[in-house]
Amino acid sequence: MRTSSTSSRLLAATALVAALGLTVTACGGGSDDNGGSSNNDPASLKGQTITYWASNQGTSLDNDKQVLTPELNKFTQATGIKVKLEVIGWADLLNRILAATTSGQGPDVLNIGNTWSASLQATGALMPWDSAAFTAIGGKDRFAPAAIAAAGAAGKDPAAVPLYSMAYGLYYNKKMFADAGLTPPKTWEELVTDGKKLTTGGHYGLAVEGSNGAENIHHAFVLAKQRGSDWFDSSGKATFTTPANVAAVKQYVDFIANDKIAAKGDAEYSQNQTITDFATGKAAMMMWQSAATSIKAHGMKPDEYGVVPVPTPTANATGDAAITSMVAGINMAVFQNTKHKAAAEAFVKFMTSTPEQKILNGTYGSLPPVKEAQSDAAFQTPDLKVLASVLSNSAAPLPQVPNESQFETLVGTAVKDLFADAAAGKPVTTDSVKAALTKAQQQMPAS
Amino acid sequence: MPRTLRTPAQPSPMAQPRSFVWTRRVVLTLLLLFVLTPVYVMLSSSLKNLQDVQGSFQWIPHGLTVRPYIDIWKTVPLAHYFLNSVIVSVSATAFSVIVAIFAAYGVSRYRFAGRKVFTVTVLSTQMFPGILFLLPLYLIFVNIGNSTGITLNGSRLGLIITYLTFSLPFSIWMLVGYFDSIPRDLDEAAKVDGCGPFGALFRVVVPAAIPGIVAVSVYAFMTAWGEVLFASVMTNSSTRTLAVGLREYATQNDVYWNQVMAASLVVSVPVVAGFLLLQRYLVAGLTAGAVK
């Protein structure tokens, strides 16, 4: 006991100091508040620092950093504005935006999924892009109209500017189709027939991402649209249970349930296993958005697969029935609370400039929403040409309503549970689909 | 009589019947399998290339590669996140345990007005669903930052303070239990010898409660080490912790299963090693500790 008494006392003293230290450091720290210069005078943009939250587009967050850093340096060199970059994974991005919105403390410029546009617009956290703001970055008509339509509710100033565009296409395995003597399907009927022929010996006609709510929504949206049906009426009220919507969901779930052209196991896919299955030849077809980079990462060469538009109910359909994709993509927004509005706008202008659009979209395998950039040779590969044509001719934006995220959660989960039923061998009928959608609709907030 | 509980040579007070020995063998073997199977899966998957990992499971992998162990550092700034986690977890643990020792000593050795209220209140914070106070806490941190200039939001300090309170209620409760089991005569004697209450606490009570304190420290450390929800909102790329950082192996394109597993193993090795060391300490603390 005697020998340890000194050390005990020492321990006691240390502990006390440490306990006090908690408050001491708390009082001493953080003196680097430079008062937030709210200077919008263009002449003094030089030397300002803006924060940019980029979404994950590349093979990893670090890869994104490597892609973006040289471009940001160019911007700094040209304007003297420094950009503090943070790449945020999709798992965290919406929560971070939420926290920023609530507290008013956030980045100056940020990327958002374009399906969030209307929701975020409704919060008032994003700077509206009125005609003056658009003029500052070269005009609204530089952008593809479909991409602009997915940047906020109709009739309001867009909440963001399109940055990267993507579209759904039907990817098919050339060899498997040739071996079966098939050509890519144009109608759903053909897709199912072809799919059945291709479903043999452990191989499947189609792969679907059954447990991914967002994927489910995107397909349900297109399939409903082809029937002339929407998920919200013009006043923003949910219309999940229309016969056309029920039929659309049923058609999608039936790929596993009745047609059996997709593996039962697809019902639990939520981590892009669809691409793996396609690239490894387990599935002959998949409906995916701008998948070239991912397919390549899985070892499938570009000449081994082809891309055609997603099928339609009848060949050569017109109007709504011809819609084959949602307008997918990433938008760029300016945070309303920014103290560096002019610098932020200058940055958006830089990122949406034609040369940058070519570089960035070329690297990420997406399509430039800026029309001028799209004509570049880099985007004339067979698959991108198809997707570009889909985007400009047969793509429609997801409902741009504030409650889009509820729609995605509730209907996405409902479809997921229907897939689970199908995989477990339980019957999926019009009634069971309708019941699931009714439950989802009843949980929608009245608005 | 000194306590010699953990002396390895200590014979059992009574020969163990066969039923006991067999029960022990069977139960512990099953538990070992249960515990180790996922660890084996991690290890074997971390040595495969991505295509093999995504294919059907095989007990014995063919075509081993150490590539994932090289790639993990490039895909995600793992070393940086690891450092953040260590700083946050160790600080949170140290503060939490010290604060808990004081509080537990107060509750265990004194009867005062509000004692019951304090214990019940502290305990009840364990019931608060994290999602309920995440956003308010974030707002409070932002407001503290705006009014005092102390950056809590997005800083390690903010996380440390948050995590220290996460483990506090249970730590206090646990330690009150341990302190209660240490005879009061011991610290009374120390006080008679001229130690103040703090002297009694640190010379008598704390040494006698070492096993409990170690257990509580381990708990506090793990609470901070594995927390995902708060870290995902309250950190940025420079303060991100491992628990959140590991998720970045699942990217827009792909889930790098082999790298997730490799990274998990790499970051777990120091922690498991720490457990091993502490285990010895746990034994030592008892045999060399106070007299009962």
Place this chain on the structure above:
Amino acid sequence: MTATAPPRRAPEAGPDSEKTAAGRRLRPRVAERLRQVGLPYLLLLPALLAELLIHIVPMVFGIVISFKNLTLFYIHHWNSAPWSGFDNYKAAIKIHQPIGQALLHSFWVTLAYTLLSVGLSWLLGTAAAILMQDTFRGRAVLRAIFLVPYALPAYAALITWTFMFQQDTGLVNHVLHDQLHVTSNKPFWLIGDNSFWAMVIVSVWKSWPFAFLALMAGLQNIPRELYEAAAMDGAGVWQQIRKITMPSLRPVNQVLVLVLFLWTFNDFNTPYVMFGQSAPHQADLISIHIYQSSFITWNFGSGSAMSVLLLLFLLLVTAVYLLVTGRKRGEADA
């Protein structure tokens, strides 16, 4: 029970001004008294401050929000969100309406999950702790291995289990179907009915080492002499466990079971990592359910109301639990 309890005295008994006024003879006694009374509060102060900042104040904040209509239209100016009275609560408890129905379903799922997980974790932890109380070869190694699930970062462990539960390529079905031929076809574990059981298994794997750790530490405090005395009286190992070990563990168990219950009930990581943001209907834990009702859809009023209801339930459970076990504990002490 305790001889050290100083007389109860309100802390305001001796403000500074009294010191000078009081007679010299009295001063040391007042100071002494003050120290006696103030000391416990001083000891608790750091803990109290931390809890106030991180838990209590945000919680009060959360309760206030539950009476507001704080949807995405207001979060940017959350001060201006309109009061909604008990509307959020009414929607949550109308069990015949879809929102209340879904919440109730989620509640039952969570309760079943918690009871199973805590029961099994406690059982495994107790068994292992008792079986490993005496030395045998390899005990130290085994003890370290048993703590591995606890030492792994939660995300790493969960993602590995998810990987193992994959229907087509996972280890679980490889063993059950391909090797042992227990099932005629490969069952699903991450969707449908089995998702609940998958979640329970993972939860037990993650939390039993904690029970083991706590009980192991608890066992150290049982004096050896008790066993020796019992052995001399002719009690066998099993009897010793029943008569000495289990009663001695009661204080540890009281805390352990309650805390495991509370943690498991509020468990967020497990379903979130295993199933993502939309858990299967059968595994729709209340934490994920509330997360969806607040974070995903940005309807914090409703989410907060549900959380408050959850909190009230847990308070009730805890109060009853403490009353029941406390009485038992008191009887045991007497």
